[in-house]
Amino acid sequence: MKILHVKEQLFHEIDMLIATAKDNINRYKVDDRKDEAIFEQIKINVYEIFRKMFQVSEKKALQELASVQQEVCFKTTYINYFEIIPSNWFESLEEAKANNDYEVVHIEEMKIKTMTEIKTLFEDLWEADYE
Amino acid sequence: MSDAVAVFKCLADQSRIRIVTNLVKEPMYVELLAKSLNLAPSTVSFHLKKLEAAGLVTSYKEQYYTMYKMNEDVLKQSLQSFIVADNQADDEEMKRKEAYREKIIKNFFHYGKLKSIPVQRKKRLVILEEIAKAFEFNHDYTEREVNIIIADFHDDFCTLRREFIMEKLFEREDSIYRRIK
Numbered sequence: 001m002k003i004l005h006v007k008e009q010l011f012h013e014i015d016m017l018i019a020t021a022k023d024n025i026n027r028y029k030v031d032d033r034k035d036e037a038i039f040e041q042i043k044i045n046v047y048e049i050f051r052k053m054f055q056v057s058e059k060k061a062l063q064e065l066a067s068v069q070q071e072v073c074f075k076t077t078y079i080n081y082f083e084i085i086p087s088n089w090f091e092s093l094e095e096a097k098a099n100n101d102y103e104v105v106h107i108e109e110m111k112i113k114t115m116t117e118i119k120t121l122f123e124d125l126w127e128a129d130y131e
Numbered sequence: 132m133s134d135a136v137a138v139f140k141c142l143a144d145q146s147r148i149r150i151v152t153n154l155v156k157e158p159m160y161v162e163l164l165a166k167s168l169n170l171a172p173s174t175v176s177f178h179l180k181k182l183e184a185a186g187l188v189t190s191y192k193e194q195y196y197t198m199y200k201m202n203e204d205v206l207k208q209s210l211q212s213f214i215v216a217d218n219q220a221d222d223e224e225m226k227r228k229e230a231y232r233e234k235i236i237k238n239f240f241h242y243g244k245l246k247s248i249p250v251q252r253k254k255r256l257v258i259l260e261e262i263a264k265a266f267e268f269n270h271d272y273t274e275r276e277v278n279i280i281i282a283d284f285h286d287d288f289c290t291l292r293r294e295f296i297m298e299k300l301f302e303r304e305d306s307i308y309r310r311i312k
Contacts, residue, residue, distance in 0.1 A: 032145040035181075036174060102180040106173065 046114040053081040082119045141185035158200035245285040272308040
């Protein structure tokens with residue numbers, strides 16, 4: 001089933017990204033690079049959010065009877081989360097820019113960039129041929 | 132105290148130390164620093180903004196680039212002068228506080244008697260501390276003794292006695308009062 005194939009691939013990639021980020025955190029802490037360690041944790045949080053939302057979308061889709069309808073329902077639901085969840089981040093980013101709050105600008109841009117990375121990864125996997 | 136703390140906090144980061152080490156040699160722009168230090172440009176930008184906020188670096192435009200350079204005044208400052216400068220700021224603060232206390236005491240006391248109990252807590256605390264000087268440390272006072280001493284200053288000894296406890300100038304146990312150090 002397509003959803004399960006994509007799930008396996010996507011979760012593998014996300015878990016690798018999380019593991020890399022955790023390694024970076026340990027390295028940065030040893031190096032007294034506390035801010036960069038915090039940035040890596042923020043990335044992990046975003047990875048985990050969209051990992052979770054995949055499962056939520058999958059659960060909702062499985063309520064549909066036909067598999068084609070399940071796939072459509074799943075993709076629509078999951079992609080929608082890439083709009084809903086970051087909407088606050090975009091607002092916060094604009095407010096931070098208006099107030100020259102460079103720290104918040106950096107963090108919100110990083111969250112949005114990480115979200116985009118996951119979205120692109122998912123879309124590429126979804127479009128791949130599983131025949 | 133805040134300037135020294137801001138500078139030292141800012142420098143308590145290996146990436147920022149490395150950036151500063153580079154900028155001491157020559158002014159640089161973000162992408163050049165990023166390449167030199169193997170950091171993402173966005174990360175370098177973040178650190179430069181922090182360094183700028185702490186007064187350690189300044190920026191200027193050169194053709195298409197925003198260049199960053201060390202703040203020469205901070206660079207030339209010795210560690211000792213940093214700490215001494217902040218201690219002088221503390222002395223100024225103490226003088227201001229003492230002047231405020233004297234002003235409150237002058238306004239609210241008349242020949243050693245309290246004219247009225249201030250409404251504002253900050254002022255009330257000053258006059259409570261002043262009246263508390265009439266009590267010894269490490270001495271147990273009965274409630275009656277406390278009332279008599281306070282009454283020398285103001286008739287409303289009940290309110291003042293209660294305020295002593297609330298502001299933790301005195302402690303009370305089994306109706307025995309003791310001034311807190």
